[in-house]
Amino acid sequence: MTTRRLFYEDPYKMEFESKVIKIDKDERGFYVVLEETAFYPTGGGQPHDTGTLNGFEVMDVEELEGEVRHYTREKLPAETEDVQASIDQERRIDHMQQHCGQHIISAVFDDQFGIPTTSFHLGTDTVTIDLDTEHLSADLLEKVERQVNEVVRDNYPVKSKWMSAEKAAEYPLRKPLAVKEDVRLVIIPDIDYNGCGGTHPHSTGEVMAVKFLGWTKNKKQVRLEFVCGYRVLQKLEQKHRILTEMKRLVPRPEQQLVEEVDELITSSKEKDKKIAELEEHLLQHEARDIISEFQEGRVIQCVFQDRPVKTLQSLGKAIIQETPDAYLILISEQENQLQFVLAHGENINQNMNEIAKQIMPLIEGKGGGKPNFVQGGGKKFMDGDVFADRAKDLL
Incomplete structure (x- = not known):
């Protein structure tokens, strides 16, 4: 029996009830298969949801052997027939913001500058995409970041549709589909048309903001690191705390901190050299x-x-x-x-x-x-x- 996937019907559904199909164990641990689920399993660069089933902690969700397996820290009682499920809302919303932000970033790089995305990874702290280029200039990054945030600000709708591969091919897809069966198309009108199984908000405005953090070379490509949504605020708060502490140690205006710290480091190195002599x-x-x-x-x-x-x-x-x-x-x-x-x-x-x-x-x-x-x-x-x-x- 195929599990009904509620996260496709409503990505904001964080509470639900379901009947239990199976309680079992594999090499990963104890797991539960449900008749329907709003828990997103790991896939497409997006991590799994977490939450609870009847109060039992769900640590991992994976799709294996045609089943959506909810891995629990402890085994549910064998006689359990129904569960009351709750999803970690903060984690789900965060993943929706990051994934949607990635779609917009990849679209701007590809459409405006001819640089396609080759891979995507949603990490616990930052997000990365690999871009098919060997260098990113500061000027280019500034232009892309500005355009991406304009798309966020303009609050485009984000839609998803299931359709045949033939029908999907009629859209201006960013890359050819890898499947021949029905596909889920995520659409940001005039911005992005992409086959994607991840969770996304209903509009680009919910991404809130996008901030590029830097890039590194990765073989013959570059890996761009960024954050979206509430992670931007977290990074800002983190850097604000560091700057505040730096100003306590080095009482100078923020714009003079780099110069002052550079002078202190140079002076310290000179002293260390003298001491060594x-x-x-x-x-x-x-x-x-x-x-x-x-x-x-x-x-x-x-x-x-x-x-x-x-x-x-x-x-x-x-x-x-x-x-x-x-x-x-x-x-x-x-x-x-x-x-x-x-x-x-x-x-x-x-x-x-x-x-x-x-x-x-x-x-x-x-x-x-x-x-x-x-x-x-x-x-x-x-x-x-x-x-x-x-x-x-x-x-």
Whole structure:
């Protein structure tokens, strides 16, 4: 028995009653098949509706094996014969706004600028269409967006009709039909004639507004991102909150925020560069001090507290550059771990990876590097001095 699809008869129908045909389960979960339904199943780029059946949450609606399956979080009682159904109205209206907005956008791009749409995706936050072009200029986007919103403002009627494929072919369709059986044609007079199974409002004015958010290259096409209807207000509110917070942090008029933030970032980068240079100078001084303490020894061994391994690496490189005949062991003790650098100068021929492999099991460690310079770390099963002495014994 074919389910009667109420969303085609009235896309604004959010409450309905129906008899249950089947309650079953598949790999997706528990599902219900109804005699009639206003729940829209996923298809044509538009997501499914959500809502409730007798208070049981409907999480997904899919058309499979000729059935419209309403997937519920919990299984309805097996004896259920009738359901009182309720659709998430906010979600349905949102999908209607986005889908209708997409029809208008695609129509303007195609008719006015010769750029056809090749695919459509209605996401939870934004909507995207793929356009058969490799570039969109700012000027073109501004023109299209303005024309699209003029269509919205002029409040064209949006109609849908079921007809044969032959009859539909008499209309100025945007693309050839992929089916030979009866087709549902969505018509915005003088704007768009398209075979479509989605839900749409009764007029373009209900789309409210359309805002382009940007585009990216997608293979040899472009992907345009946009929002329609209440999503425009949500995006505006989101950006307004961000701007308000930015003005609190950077007390400047909105039109000066970009310039001010750019100056702050540039200044911060310059400061970071200066700090890095000063830190490098300090490490060079520290390296010379360490070398002077071990002038008579062939092994330079130091244990530090809470030094990052990157600092150990920089310090180690500075030391071995000045000590071609010495071995180097640097250890950083941290709360729960030990980190280390093992290295030697250019006049020594020994693979420090072999030394590391022998001592890393002591701390369940990991590490590696070049034959003359190895770094790693592990758990703090012993003091840093003890670990350093164990490494020294192997040299």
